[in-house]
Amino acid sequence: MSAVLVFFESLxxxxxxxxxxxxxxxxxxxxxxxxxxTEGAAAAEVVTVQSVESVYSGETEILxxxxxxxxxxxxxxxxxxxxxxxxxxxxxxxxxLARLAVRLDTGIITDAVGIDAQRRVTKSVLAGSYxxxxxxxxxxxxxxxxxxxxxxxxxxxxxxxxxxxxxxGPSLTADGAANGxxxxxxxxxxxxxxxPALTEARVVVAGGxxxxxxxxxxxxxxxxxxxxxxxxxxxxxxxxxxxAAQVGQTGVTVSPQLYxxxxxxxxxQQRAGMQTAQTIxxxxxxxxxxxxxxxxxxxxxxxFEVVPQIVEELRRRKA
Amino acid sequence: MPESAAGxxxxxxxxxKWVPDSQLERRFTEERRIDxxxxxxxxxxxxxxxxxxxxxxxxxxxxxxxxxxxxxxGAATAAKKALQIGAxxxxxxxxxxxxxxxxxxxxxxxxxxxxxxxxxxxxxxxxLVITGMASEDGESGAVPAQLAERLGLNLVTQATxxxxxxxxxVVTRASATEQQRLAAALPAVVSVTDQANDPRYPNFKAxxxxxxxxxxxxxxxxxxxxxxxxxxxxxxxxTDARPPRTAGEIITDEGDAGLKxxxxxxxxxxx
Numbered sequence: 001m002s003a004v005l006v007f008f009e010s011l012x013x014x015x016x017x018x019x020x021x022x023x024x025x026x027x028x029x030x031x032x033x034x035x036x037x038t039e040g041a042a043a044a045e046v047v048t049v050q051s052v053e054s055v056y057s058g059e060t061e062i063l064x065x066x067x068x069x070x071x072x073x074x075x076x077x078x079x080x081x082x083x084x085x086x087x088x089x090x091x092x093x094x095x096x097l098a099r100l101a102v103r104l105d106t107g108i109i110t111d112a113v114g115i116d117a118q119r120r121v122t123k124s125v126l127a128g129s130y131x132x133x134x135x136x137x138x139x140x141x142x143x144x145x146x147x148x149x150x151x152x153x154x155x156x157x158x159x160x161x162x163x164x165x166x167x168x169g170p171s172l173t174a175d176g177a178a179n180g181x182x183x184x185x186x187x188x189x190x191x192x193x194x195x196p197a198l199t200e201a202r203v204v205v206a207g208g209x210x211x212x213x214x215x216x217x218x219x220x221x222x223x224x225x226x227x228x229x230x231x232x233x234x235x236x237x238x239x240x241x242x243x244a245a246q247v248g249q250t251g252v253t254v255s256p257q258l259y260x261x262x263x264x265x266x267x268x269q270q271r272a273g274m275q276t277a278q279t280i281x282x283x284x285x286x287x288x289x290x291x292x293x294x295x296x297x298x299x300x301x302x303x304f305e306v307v308p309q310i311v312e313e314l315r316r317r318k319a
Numbered sequence: 320m321p322e323s324a325a326g327x328x329x330x331x332x333x334x335x336k337w338v339p340d341s342q343l344e345r346r347f348t349e350e351r352r353i354d355x356x357x358x359x360x361x362x363x364x365x366x367x368x369x370x371x372x373x374x375x376x377x378x379x380x381x382x383x384x385x386x387x388x389x390x391x392x393g394a395a396t397a398a399k400k401a402l403q404i405g406a407x408x409x410x411x412x413x414x415x416x417x418x419x420x421x422x423x424x425x426x427x428x429x430x431x432x433x434x435x436x437x438x439x440x441x442x443x444x445x446x447l448v449i450t451g452m453a454s455e456d457g458e459s460g461a462v463p464a465q466l467a468e469r470l471g472l473n474l475v476t477q478a479t480x481x482x483x484x485x486x487x488x489v490v491t492r493a494s495a496t497e498q499q500r501l502a503a504a505l506p507a508v509v510s511v512t513d514q515a516n517d518p519r520y521p522n523f524k525a526x527x528x529x530x531x532x533x534x535x536x537x538x539x540x541x542x543x544x545x546x547x548x549x550x551x552x553x554x555x556x557x558t559d560a561r562p563p564r565t566a567g568e569i570i571t572d573e574g575d576a577g578l579k580x581x582x583x584x585x586x587x588x589x590x
Contacts, residue, residue: 009495010496064494065474065475065476065494065499065501067474070468090494090495091460091476091477091494091495092494092495094459094460094461094464095461095463095464095474095476096464097461098422098461098462098464098465098468099464099465099467099468099474101422101423101461101465102423102426102465102468102469103468105552106423106552107421107422107423107551107552107553108422108423108459108461108465108553109553110422110458110459110460110461111458111459120556124561125457125458126345126346126347126353126456127341127345128561129344129345129560129561130346130347130558130559130560130561131558131559131561132347132351132555132556132557132558132559133555133556133557134553134554134555134556135553135554135556136552136553136554137552137553137554140552176502176504177487177502177503177504178504179504180473180504181473181503181504182473182474182475182501182502182503182504182507183501183502183503184499184500184501185489185500185501185502186499186500187497187498187499188497188498188499189496189497190493190496190497190498203589225590243479243514244493249341249455250362250363250452250512250513257589258584258589268341268342269341272341275564276561278589279584279587279589280564281580281583281584283576283580287569287571292566292569293564293566294564294565294566295566295567295569296567296568296583296587297567297568297569297579297580297583298566298567298568298569298570299569299570299571299572299576299579299580300569300570300571300572301571301572301576302572305572305574305576305577306572306576306577306580307577308577309575309576309577309578310577310580310581311577312577313577313578313581314581314590317581317585
């Protein structure tokens with residue numbers, strides 16, 4: 001069976017849902033090997049999953065955006081003769097895979113939602129208005145990033161994978177810029193949220209101009225639904241919520257099972273980020289809001305009355 | 320180094336792309352290529368232009384801002400818009416062999432064009448390539464990294480703030496889990512997000528001034544490439560328009576809309 005390399009720039013103590021999805025997809029394509037910047041023994045513990053044969057890591061931990069991650073990937077490709085190299089579609093992983101594709105003189109396809117046994121890659125393009133399939137030329141390895149929520153995660157605990165330490169170390173040094181390179185001046189962890197990550201969530205509750213600075217009711221609904229909170233650009237630009245929450249053409253694209261849109265008019269840039277959601281529920285005071293053109297269920301009404309009622313009813317049904 | 324950098328001219332090359340207007344319906348042609356019969360300057364490319372102009376305005380040394388685009392003849396419109404916004408000169412690489420180019424072909428062509436601009440009379444200066452976070456049509460965000468790899472330059476992507484301090488580029492960016500401040504020596508490739516700045520609009524004076532600025536057009540041969548060098552390595556096999564979403568049930572709240580939403584969710588089995 002051919003070898004499939006899966007690249008995780010780093011691994012924490014447990015696999016995220018989207019990491020599980022990626023390992024599931026990789027398992028349908030061949031023998032799976034994981035490459036990661038995380039130290040090998042720690043990584044192996046996390047990916048003790050059936051179908052994962054080995055874990056390739058550097059001599060010590062290598063943190064993105066260190067280009068040494070590309071050296072690590074390149075060496076792992078040589079070691080495994082992998083014909084498929086996959087990663088999540090994060091910015092750091094995309095950078096590493098894009099550079100790897102240049103070194104391997106092959107094509108890269110980003111944001112895949114499916115890959116079949118013939119290495120045909122399906123993706124959603126032009127803001128979800130088209131679905132395409134594409135293929136890298138025969139005889140060249142396929143390099144692709146994969147979007148979350150694309151496959152159903154299905155992994156089974158297995159034997160600990162073999163740990164292979166490759167002769168690659170970090171390249172970003174403290175005086176890197178003075179020596180012609182890049183250096184990290186400061187790293188600040190983003191606030192970890194109890195809620196699922198926006199791009200990975202199966203339910204997203206999003207607010208726009210209509211929330212008028214008060215995301216409280218939407219956060220309550222999100223907690224009730226186990227959802228992530230998103231926002232339109234109007235809401236993030238107003239400073240009501242962090243920019244990382246922006247759903248849309250210049251923010252993140254989400255494809256959840258359920259998208260609840262509250263107080264968002266649904267301009268085309270917003271729709272671009274969410275119109276591949278399976279079910280869309282919209283609440284807006286303006287009956288002419290464009291969001292109603294794509295909503296499966298729409299309510300013309302005040303979100304400050306409707307949303308608390310949803311929360312109350314959900315709690316009543318749970319009790 | 321800070322002192323020596325002060326007198327060195329800096330050449331900033333900003334990449335701009337002519338893309339179908341995302342406000343309008345975009346479609347694929349029968350040849351499975353994005354229909355490029357009409358277009359605009361990608362909105363996401365106004366941010367790198369603004370970043371370049373702000374660096375120029377803050378600098379105490381000579382800074383030249385060039386706009387570079389690869390695309391069909393119509394892409395000259397995007398280059399001209401870049402001149403109106405404030406670029407000093409512009410370059411358009413246009414060639415039939417580039418029609419439908421994938422990421423590999425596009426980044427190869429751009430890298431050769433950048434080398435050509437750099438070799439074009441300013442070899443003594445420092446160089447900085449600034450791009451948008453992604454193109455508005457392909458949306459991959461993979462070109463900046465491929466360029467850095469091909470050109471052997473430092474790479475910093477997804478900048479939310481950037482400035483030139485003591486001759487080095489200082490960038491703030493967000494990764495998936497943390498915010499980072501990085502310093503990069505020039506030459507470098509940096510991509511900026513739509514959080515990096517507020518792009519300016521060209522005024523009448525700038526529009527008139529742009530008419531006198533040079534716009535140079537090249538073919539692949541002009542930048543030293545043959546068709547084989549930019550051949551795509553990934554091929555699009557099928558393009559299917561998604562059936563448009565249709566409106567479902569729309570109700571007006573009569574005091575029970577929250578209950579009706581929960582009923583709908585239960586019926587759809589998404590609870």
